[in-house]
Amino acid sequence: MGFRVIKTAIATLMSILIANAVGIPSPQSAGLLAILGVEVTRKRSLRTVTARFFASLVGLLFACGLFALFGFHFWVLALYVLFGFPLIVKSSFKEGIVTSSVVVFRVFGSGNVSLDTLLTQIELLVIGLGSAMIVNMIYMPTGGEQMMDIRKKVDGLFAVIFSHVGRTLRDPNYIWNGNEIIEAGKAIQSGAQASNRAMENQLVHPDEAWNIYFYMRREQLDLIMLMMQIIAEVYQKLPQADLVAELFEQLSGDVTVEQYTGRTEQLLSQLEQDFKKMDLPTTREEFEVRSSILQLCRELSLYLKIAKKNKTSVPEPEKTRAFFL
Known part of the structure; x- marks a missing residue:
């Protein structure tokens, strides 16, 4: 079993437990975000977590604008992919495309665009990516x-x-x-x-x-x-x-x-x-x-x-x- 797999398991469990303790619906989403945030080195972890967090914010704001204009339809998700992904890449956060999709699809599943919904997604990002960051920073093999x-x-x-x-x-x-x-x-x-x-x-x-x-x-x-x-x-x-x-x-x-x-x-x-x-x-x-x-x-x-x-x-x-x- 690789060391990265062990770190991923720890970060996943920690994020889910924290999200559940805070009372966030579907706390397993925090675990998914933690999985995406675990990296092999500390510096790469910093770059990856930063890119994924800001990419998610960009994608979240853009998707909420689409949902507010056109409603919660499946074809709106296609619009998000068609125009949101290039926007994230141009923002220099291409590593965060998958992470942003996780939070955007959660908003779509809730069928509600509100400040409370946005804050919940941001909390998930902080808990999930933060758990991955903590695990990455605590210990890395020197080699x-x-x-x-x-x-x-x-x-x-x-x-x-x-x-x-x-x-x-x-x-x-x-x-x-x-x-x-x-x-x-x-x-x-x-x-x-x-x-x-x-x-x-x-x-x-x-x-x-x-x-x-x-x-x-x-x-x-x-x-x-x-x-x-x-x-x-x-x-x-x-x-x-x-x-x-x-x-x-x-x-x-x-x-x-x-x-x-x-x-x-x-x-x-x-x-x-x-x-x-x-x-x-x-x-x-x-x-x-x-x-x-x-x-x-x-x-x-x-x-x-x-x-x-x-x-x-x-x-x-x-x-x-x-x-x-």
Whole structure:
């Protein structure tokens, strides 16, 4: 059973009990309004409840005008739908079309347009939507544990990817299907969605750390896919490829370490200096392959810079003070 279903049940029961205690006829209508008002985040709840309340007021006033002019006939309801819905949309309250229809149909069912009827519908709106708002505001899951699990999964997939990259550099004939890249992309997207929900549950000073983390991983995954295109051009086994393979093997271990170690960055810097001291290529094929290897090192350097730049942004509650590589 989803958490939203539990919140909806609580809000529905609370609104019906309050409406019944106040003495409003058909108190179950308040429960229906509460169902429409329950949302997955606090900020979305504020937007939704506000839109539904004011949309209902606009629709209620417009419908009462129609009922006063033409009476309580079924075709008048069609007029309300035909002209009232566009009016609500133009008023920027399109999320409240269904809610407004609930109160309008209640007025139609009563067959009476009076101040007492209007006040009763407004009371229903306040009780129903207010109950949903209260339930939404009382508690919302932080999602911290979920995002931590996703992060561990992403880091593990990155480790496997780098291990395959190292093996490919050592053996150009090695075949890898790249499934981990697809899985990492899905996990990052799932984590980004979870972090957005978490931010919408923080009304004051929202923590953007998780958003930054998954955005960083998205950037790094883009670089990894670019690296894979470059690696495809390393069609010949060379000593330089073995040296770069060591970097990715080191990175495969560092990516799951809690802090940014800088070991791969130091090795890469030293390797770039060593490359400058090596003899120039003697064949065209060697030149092409070594050029690809050098470009691969440059992309790896960009990857490490992204990690280093964002290393202090992991949320404190999870006791992780640095982003992974």
